[in-house]
Amino acid sequence: MKKTIQIPLGSQHISLLEPIRFKFECENEKIIGVDADVGFVHRGVELACTRSFEFKQVGYVVARVCGLCAITHSLSYTLAVEKLLGYVANDRIKYLRMLMVELDRIHSHMLCLAHTAENAGFEALFMQIMGDRELVMEVQEAISGNRVQFDYISIGGVNRDLTSELVDLVRKNLTTLSEKMEILTGLFDNNWSLSLKYKGVGVLTLEDAYTYNALGPLARASGLATDVRAETSDFPYEALGYTMMLESTGDIHARNFVRLREIVNSIAICRNIVDNLPMGEIQEKVKGKPKGEEIVRIEAPRGELFYLVRGNGTNTLERVRIKTPTFSGIPAMMEVFKGSQYADAPAILASFDPCMSCTAK
Amino acid sequence: MFKSMVEAFKNLFKPVRTINYPAQEIILPSGYRGLIEYDKEACIFCDKCEKVCPPGAILFYQHEEGEKEYRYNPWLCIYCGECVRACPKPQEAIWQSETKQQSAVKEDGANEGWFVWEEACKKSREAYAAAKKERKPKMKSEEPLCVS
Numbered sequence: 311m312k313k314t315i316q317i318p319l320g321s322q323h324i325s326l327l328e329p330i331r332f333k334f335e336c337e338n339e340k341i342i343g344v345d346a347d348v349g350f351v352h353r354g355v356e357l358a359c360t361r362s363f364e365f366k367q368v369g370y371v372v373a374r375v376c377g378l379c380a381i382t383h384s385l386s387y388t389l390a391v392e393k394l395l396g397y398v399a400n401d402r403i404k405y406l407r408m409l410m411v412e413l414d415r416i417h418s419h420m421l422c423l424a425h426t427a428e429n430a431g432f433e434a435l436f437m438q439i440m441g442d443r444e445l446v447m448e449v450q451e452a453i454s455g456n457r458v459q460f461d462y463i464s465i466g467g468v469n470r471d472l473t474s475e476l477v478d479l480v481r482k483n484l485t486t487l488s489e490k491m492e493i494l495t496g497l498f499d500n501n502w503s504l505s506l507k508y509k510g511v512g513v514l515t516l517e518d519a520y521t522y523n524a525l526g527p528l529a530r531a532s533g534l535a536t537d538v539r540a541e542t543s544d545f546p547y548e549a550l551g552y553t554m555m556l557e558s559t560g561d562i563h564a565r566n567f568v569r570l571r572e573i574v575n576s577i578a579i580c581r582n583i584v585d586n587l588p589m590g591e592i593q594e595k596v597k598g599k600p601k602g603e604e605i606v607r608i609e610a611p612r613g614e615l616f617y618l619v620r621g622n623g624t625n626t627l628e629r630v631r632i633k634t635p636t637f638s639g640i641p642a643m644m645e646v647f648k649g650s651q652y653a654d655a656p657a658i659l660a661s662f663d664p665c666m667s668c669t670a671k
Numbered sequence: 672m673f674k675s676m677v678e679a680f681k682n683l684f685k686p687v688r689t690i691n692y693p694a695q696e697i698i699l700p701s702g703y704r705g706l707i708e709y710d711k712e713a714c715i716f717c718d719k720c721e722k723v724c725p726p727g728a729i730l731f732y733q734h735e736e737g738e739k740e741y742r743y744n745p746w747l748c749i750y751c752g753e754c755v756r757a758c759p760k761p762q763e764a765i766w767q768s769e770t771k772q773q774s775a776v777k778e779d780g781a782n783e784g785w786f787v788w789e790e791a792c793k794k795s796r797e798a799y800a801a802a803k804k805e806r807k808p809k810m811k812s813e814e815p816l817c818v819s
Contacts, residue, residue: 367725370751452700455702456703461749469752469756593756
């Protein structure tokens with residue numbers, strides 16, 4: 311007789327934000343094998359970019375790949391095209407783009423923390439974090455003019471300038487947020503019932519992280535020092551107070567802590583940006599048509615986002631390839647599930663912060 | 672235990688953090704990206720806004736006499752403001768307001784009606800181009816005579 315049972319999780323499940331299906335091979339309560347299916351929200355974005363839209367419009371198309379990291383997608387694409395056109399943005403544009411990406415990282419990490427808390431059974435904490443997240447959303451809405459689809463970055467610059475009132479709003483809201491972050495960090499560190507759900511659960515060892523090519527907060531929680539912000543020189547992150555956050559245990563608690571500390575770090579970066587904003591034009595004319603091939607890597611909230619853009623000197627691109635952090639992280643994620651309890655699966659899944667719309671595009 | 676009970680009791684009298692939406696209005700921040708508005712008097716009909724629009728929400732209908740008519744689908748628009756940046760006379764001919772678009776109902780014909788318009792605009796362009804072509808060969812046949 312067969313000794314194991316198969317339990318599916320998804321594609322529709324109460325703990326999932328987006329459709330993904332896991333097939334768990336369980337021995338009693340213990341998971342011994344995992345099979346994942348991610349392609350439920352395929353929309354054919356890559357093909358649309360090369361068929362229906364001109365290269366100047368594609369920036370707005372790829373922004374719609376994902377609702378949470380919209381700005382990272384449009385930034386990666388814009389950078390790739392700007393490299394093909396031989397254009398280098400001035401410091402003001404770079405700083406404004408960085409500001410939006412870091413604000414995006416803060417609110418995305420907060421969503422993940424809230425969701426992890428909810429999946430571990432703490433609805434009140436979920437509400438509290440989502441309430442605090444509004445502070446960042448307000449800033450983003452005021453800067454870009456929309457809450458979710460920012461449409462802030464275009465080829466040759468950014469679409470709106472940062473006025474002095476906006477700078478005041480950024481300072482005010484980030485100060486309030488950093489006070490709240492202290493309370494949250496204390497809560498995640500000291501709360502006894504949270505530690506039962508988080509500490510020692512869903513461990514990814516450093517060796518596994520290296521073997522299965524983990525990335526983003528997942529890798530940094532295991533102690534693997536990988537961050538595109540430190541590896542590339544497209545943006546002056548080092549000068550603006552970026553530090554890599556590493557933990558060593560590799561469990562859910564460590565992942566939460568990497569995110570909490572990255573939020574604090576991002577708040578510091580945002581403050582440095584608005585304090586030291588250089589003068590300059592925010593939108594410059596870029597002429598020419600993309601010819602050749604270019605790759606760009608950007609650190610999205612979930613890890614490395616990879617873009618390949620190939621043009622043939624016409625208005626329509628030949629190829630746009632998007633490799634999202636969740637897609638690259640699937641092998642490592644599957645490894646974490648093995649050996650853990652089935653009841654912990656939703657919390658572990660939430661701690662990866664998977665983004666299915668990105669992955670299936 | 673006692674501490675958390677005091678905290679819970681205090682929370683009963685704290686103001687709520689959510690907005691009581693239909694009863695209470697959501698205040699949009701200044702600079703909200705809303706509907707695109709247009710002034711026919713200032714427009715020079717260069718069609719630049721139509722060309723750059725990512726979703727194709729702006730169309731120009733070509734009349735036979737050579738006049739053009741501006742057509743805009745507020746439900747297809749993504750409010751990116753690319754048309755305003757492309758316009759040679761921004762803020763005069765075309766500009767972005769702070770009004771939020773209401774949801775479409777069936778009578779608005781956000782989809783079906785727009786498909787008809789799209790087709791009509793395309794056909795009007797083709798018809799106009801064909802008419803222009805017909806006029807041109809006559810001119811050309813006259814030209815060589817003049818030169819010789």
